[in-house]
Amino acid sequence: MFNYNFRWNQALNSLPRMLEGALVTMEIALLSMAIGVSVAILLTLCRLSGNRILSAIATTWVEIARNTPALFQIYMAHFGLGGFGIHLSPYVSLLIGIAFNNAGYLAENFRGALKAIPETQTRAGRSLGLSQLQAFRHIILPQMLRIAFLPMTNQMVWAILMTSLGAVVAMNTDLYGVTSDLNARTFRTFELFAIAAVIFYVITKAITLSARLIAARLFRY
Structure with a gap:
């Protein structure tokens, strides 16, 4: 029988911390896009350069990024590189994983x-x-x-959502990580994750609407 007691006030008290986590989420997404766009341009030039070695390297990158889960890419950045003595923080591992994924899709x-x-x-x-x-x-x-431009906007939205995968490398400062930590402390699962979902939705809608306004302004002709 359904007997869950909603305590929205307790969850809403955690909103400031969740908004701080949302800022970290947007920071990672923006940085990963900046890196991804830069690398994607280089990959595109390599694929069209006519140089077999450069083309092969770029094609391999794109194939791995597009045909393996983003979760795998983040996991390999954190634990895979750790096997070679390269130990990265959860923040950097998440950033590298998402940027790698962004570069592959944007290059195509x-x-x-x-x-x-x-x-x-x-x-x-x-x-x-x-x-x-x-x-x-x-x-x-x-x-x-x-x-x-519009595919880049879609990739930006995807980058925002991919930050939640940071949980696999113990990332706890982004929106999903903060929400999970608060849930472990308060057990207000439904309320906290419902608020987090709303924040994610607002961020992604703001991105898509802003992109449409920018496109209408810059690409009128």
């Missing part, structure tokens, strides 16, 4: 975006006296990021 998105840009764009830049690198930086890269 960027490759598709580049394929959608006519080669005549590069030739036009070269005809104006730009080097290959300058043409890519000033002409191709902005168009590529524009085409891949």
